Amino acid sequence: MKIALDAMGTDLAPAPEVEGALMALRDAEGVEIVLVGDETIIREELERHGEIPSTLHVRHAPDRVTADDPPAAVMRRKPESSIVVGLRMQKEGEADAFVSAGSTGAVMASSLFTLRPLPGVERPPVGALLPTAGELCLLLDAGANIGCKPQHLVQFAHLGSVYAKDTMGRNNPRVGLLNIGEEPGKGTELTIEAHELLAAEKRINFIGNIEGRDIVGGECDVIVCDGFVGNVLLKFYESVAGYIVNLLRRELEAVDDDLLDLEHVFRVLDYAEYGGAPLLGLGGVSIICHGESPPKAIRNALAVAARAVRSDLVRHSAEDLQL
Amino acid sequence: MKIALDAMGTDLAPAPEVEGALMALRDAEGVEIVLVGDETIIREELERHGEIPSTLHVRHAPDRVTADDPPAAVMRRKPESSIVVGLRMQKEGEADAFVSAGSTGAVMASSLFTLRPLPGVERPPVGALLPTAGELCLLLDAGANIGCKPQHLVQFAHLGSVYAKDTMGRNNPRVGLLNIGEEPGKGTELTIEAHELLAAEKRINFIGNIEGRDIVGGECDVIVCDGFVGNVLLKFYESVAGYIVNLLRRELEAVDDDLLDLEHVFRVLDYAEYGGAPLLGLGGVSIICHGESPPKAIRNALAVAARAVRSDLVRHSAEDLQL
CATH class of the missing domain: 3.40.718.10 (Isopropylmalate Dehydrogenase)
Incomplete structure (x- = not known):
């Protein structure tokens, strides 16, 4: 299983994301994590952590979402942002879940647009x-x-x-x-x-x-x-x-x-103990974290994402809605 | 200043009301309290407290409001209940404020009907x-x-x-x-x-x-x-x-x-430290307490009522609404 983690989301990004990802990889078997964001900045942060496990990857996403970007416009204006790239990876089968501590509105709007509501869901x-x-x-x-x-x-x-x-x-x-x-x-x-x-x-x-x-x-x-x-x-x-x-x-x-x-x-x-807030009713897994998330919160959000993928939450939700 | 206190309101009535009233009278100068409710029951409770100050009175109100009484029907069905009698005393100039730990809905509906909204107030x-x-x-x-x-x-x-x-x-x-x-x-x-x-x-x-x-x-x-x-x-x-x-x-x-x-x-x-919840925007003072109020909460609600009367809250509210 591969989880795409927005590495540019927290107020102190990418440090809490990198540390949280390393913690999550120590906890979990069979999970790989892709840090999505500015590759140079992420690599710099990674260097401070010594040896990096082979299950931790980096995907370059150069665009930066700012407070000036209206949430609904992020998909169009910042197609190479960590949020849009991370979600697109899931749509294209390169990842199984997305976790972000970035702008809640932008993550919600982009998740909705990229992962689409499941049939029968009007308001995820x-x-x-x-x-x-x-x-x-x-x-x-x-x-x-x-x-x-x-x-x-x-x-x-x-x-x-x-x-x-x-x-x-x-x-x-x-x-x-x-x-x-x-x-x-x-x-x-x-x-x-x-x-x-x-x-x-x-x-x-x-x-x-x-x-x-x-x-x-x-x-x-x-x-x-x-x-x-x-x-x-x-x-x-x-x-x-x-x-x-x-x-x-x-x-x-x-x-x-x-x-x-x-x-x-x-x-x-x-x-922070309980990880992020799941967006439900979508054709994929998207977990939103606080902007002030410490590494522990990122780790726990990654664990929630992994549980959602492992339990086949999206398929169960879709099936339930068809009954 | 005279405050009408519903003596039948709390779950343990009239004990917390009587004790709270005695506490309030010890605190405050120039305040008289009228315990409104079943006179026999109130007198029995008063006897357990030894000497009763001359500033504590009893007004008989034989009807009992029960959980079966729809709040809006209490005025009509139970005209001699402690709630309706206590509020009527204020309307008729016999009291300056009303405090009750009885059914919130019944106190609200009866207060609204008896004290009437101030001009300009649509939803007290x-x-x-x-x-x-x-x-x-x-x-x-x-x-x-x-x-x-x-x-x-x-x-x-x-x-x-x-x-x-x-x-x-x-x-x-x-x-x-x-x-x-x-x-x-x-x-x-x-x-x-x-x-x-x-x-x-x-x-x-x-x-x-x-x-x-x-x-x-x-x-x-x-x-x-x-x-x-x-x-x-x-x-x-x-x-x-x-x-x-x-x-x-x-x-x-x-x-x-x-x-x-x-x-x-x-x-x-x-x-309980903060006394009851005031109903605002009415042509009188009506304070609602929890049904589980201990004596301290009753005392504090009486203090709130006294402050409202002393500060001329109702007149100030009416004037403010006319500006």
């Missing part, structure tokens, strides 16, 4: 993994689609269920609908109608409405919602953990470090 | 106070209105600004619009149009879009949003603090309690 969602008191929970859509229709949420439920089975090891994923009350009749037109549709879907293990307070309880494997609320929630969650831990830190300064494994808590709450 | 919002790294931030709407129009968010901004000045001591409250990007053109039709309207409002200190990740940073005094996302966010926040502190607790068990003032952290994150 982006998923985000949330830490809970139980296991991780997949929230989607986390920001790709605002103004969703009820049938879009049903598609998210299908795509999320397949993803949870294939890459998260959940047998019969429990799907919740994010809402402002438990009763079926609560919420907006969108959630009321989506509730009816989801309840009627035989192949979805729909457990009903989920309120904001239920999310961290871990009752769901998959939570579906419109991308506006999903994005607000995800960004809030990422920031609130740091805030609360900071509140505690002042108190904890008095305590001998040896007595505490704060690292454990940080690990649980750290998005 | 409910506010919620969020702890941040700076000061508390008022989020509104926190769940009273879903499917808001842009002008509703502008009204929320005005009502929230007056509230922040009057009861939170903020001179020139900074107002943010909750959105999924920083740029003015980001988000839904609602947020794009609301952004334009807010930017044009001279009497609002509008600081622009606020993303989910900015909330806990404390950049805003007031955040406006549709009640759907506000409600999801508020409930999520209330639950996530407990989750994270629990994550830490396992680690902290190894540590001598004397070394830690965890109480401080809990205090910062505990909604």
Whole structure:
């Protein structure tokens, strides 16, 4: 299996990408990684790491995507950028997955255009993994689609269920609908109608409405919602953990470090542990990482990509949608 | 000043209400409290507290609101309930504010009907106070209105600004619009149009879009949003603090309690510290508390009510809306 990794994506590129790729190759058997980007810069970075495994490759992509490039224009304006080249490799069978910490909008637009939505998918969602008191929970859509229709949420439920089975090891994923009350009749037109549709879907293990307070309880494997609320929630969650831990830190300064494994808590709450956010419902694998991703986050995103390829996620998604 | 307190609201009523009222009376000068509810039950509870101050009164209200009563029907079906009687006292000049931990829907509907919206207010919002790294931030709407129009968010901004000045001591409250990007053109039709309207409002200190990740940073005094996302966010926040502190607790068990003032952290994150959620834009003061409110939360809600009355919040809101 070959994963194309955008080497120019993070704010500190290509250092976190190169280090993350080397970490991933140490972890995984049967995985090759192609660093996509400015070859000179990548080679310079590689030289700092001594011997490079034969499973790590470089593909030159000279164009640079900047903040001035409108996401939808990147395909046309920057055809030799790391994003477009990396995705094209997958389309042309040279790679099995794409991972990028570059401009989220540009990666989404280019993935959509290059990998194309699977038949039956109108609005490919982006998923985000949330830490809970139980296991991780997949929230989607986390920001790709605002103004969703009820049938879009049903598609998210299908795509999320397949993803949870294939890459998260959940047998019969429990799907919740994010809402402002438990009763079926609560919420907006969108959630009321989506509730009816989801309840009627035989192949979805729909457990009903989920309120904001239920999310961290871990009752769901998959939570579906419109991308506006999903994005607000995800960004809030990422920031609130740091805030609360900071509140505690002042108190904890008095305590001998040896007595505490704060690292454990940080690990649980750290998005970098969970790798990138998968774009679902496309004819390929595309994983989006934060621009501030450390090497660990890149490594974990590569692991997520590898699991998606190995489990045949795309074929399962396509089959599920045809049932 | 007289505050009518629904004595039948919490899950453990009337014990937390009675205890909270006694605490509030010890704190405050010039405040009288009227416990509204079943007089026999209230008197029984009062007897357990020894001597009762002369500033604590009881008003009999025999009807009981149950979960089976549709919120909008409480006014008609249960005219002698603690909610309806307590609000009527304000309308008839016998009380200056109303505080209740009863059914949120019933309190909202009855407040709306009894106290009436101020001229110019189409959708009275409910506010919620969020702890941040700076000061508390008022989020509104926190769940009273879903499917808001842009002008509703502008009204929320005005009502929230007056509230922040009057009861939170903020001179020139900074107002943010909750959105999924920083740029003015980001988000839904609602947020794009609301952004334009807010930017044009001279009497609002509008600081622009606020993303989910900015909330806990404390950049805003007031955040406006549709009640759907506000409600999801508020409930999520209330639950996530407990989750994270629990994550830490396992680690902290190894540590001598004397070394830690965890109480401080809990205090910062505990909604009970901040009293109830004010209903804004009405011709009176109505504060909603959680059904699980402990006495401390009731006391703090009574303090919020007293500040609202003392600062003449309702008159200021009405004047502001006429400018």
